[in-house]
Amino acid sequence: MANLTGNLRAPTEKRRCTAHKKGKNGEKGERCQAWALKGQTVCRVHGGAARQNRAAGERRVAEERLEADTRRALARLDVPAVENPLTALSQLAGQVIAWKDALADRVNELQQIRYTDDKRAEQLRSEVALYERALDRCVNVLGTIGRLRIDERLAAISEQQATVVIGAIEAALAHAGVTGPEASAAKAVAARHLRAV
Template sequence: MTAPTPTPERQCTAHRSSDGERCKNWALKNMTVCRYHGGANRRSRAAAERRRAEAAVDAQARRTLAALGADPVDNPLVALAQLAGEVTAFKDALAERVNELSSIRYATDHGEQVRAEVLLYERAMDRVAAVLGTIARLNIDERLAAISEKQADAVIRAIDAALAHAGVTGPLATEARQVAARRLRAVS
């Protein structure tokens, strides 16, 4: 009875030096080569173990994010700007609570204490400063503007290509571009 032939994704990626043909052996688990082409050495085994551990951590992280219903961040610049808005809104809500207090301290048998609302407000101010400092340091506004500009340029190029393909030229093409520009401004 012969052993099954490995599938292309599990086949050793090495090539024989005698005829240049691809090796017919199975690649070892978490490796791209068989034991004859380097899979048996210590460094390859260590690298395979590292890849296995990374895959396990990645799978666990994906399961955790799926359980939380968290979506991956596609645009970190926009996500940071949204975080700044949320942190600022939280700070403002706490500011209202602090303003409603008649005293920022109260006395207990153990001495005078600062109200929790005041401490939370101080932390919220620190967080707002940290997030806004990060945004300022990264020039988020300029980067978002550049991204928006590139997107607008791509849309305009697509409109121009569609007009040229449809054979629309001259004043009609100019009018169509102006209509598209007005619509894009209305959307933004």
């Protein structure tokens, strides 16, 4: 999962405010030395206390925690190497769409897409933000498949594999001394089985 929070680091790590104090004659002054609020790049004085910024910061912190938990879970898995990237990309497309559909179900169950937290700040529900991100991922993966013409490439690979198998069957029949109508019948049966797979 990509880090979607830009230059923000783990929510527990303290960061200095990226804003600058006002200098003389309205020029940009020294960088602020105050601590940035969690999930934000600025301190309370430089906009971190604004309701929408607090809400966005809390959402980023929650997302960063979820991402860290997911990375820890993945680190414990024995992940195999990708043998066929074309097939893997097609499988990924199926997973991305399934994830989007699962989130759509969660969003449809919501009574409201926004809520007010204990600080009276209005926030967008995380299900909605995740659903929007899932839609973007669907567009990216499906667009990649379209640009790479994955379906055509998979079909070409299947045809090549079938040609190799039929060639092996012909060689085996010739070696066994099977010729004429029996050989043609055996090849037709093999072709039907290959098409059915």
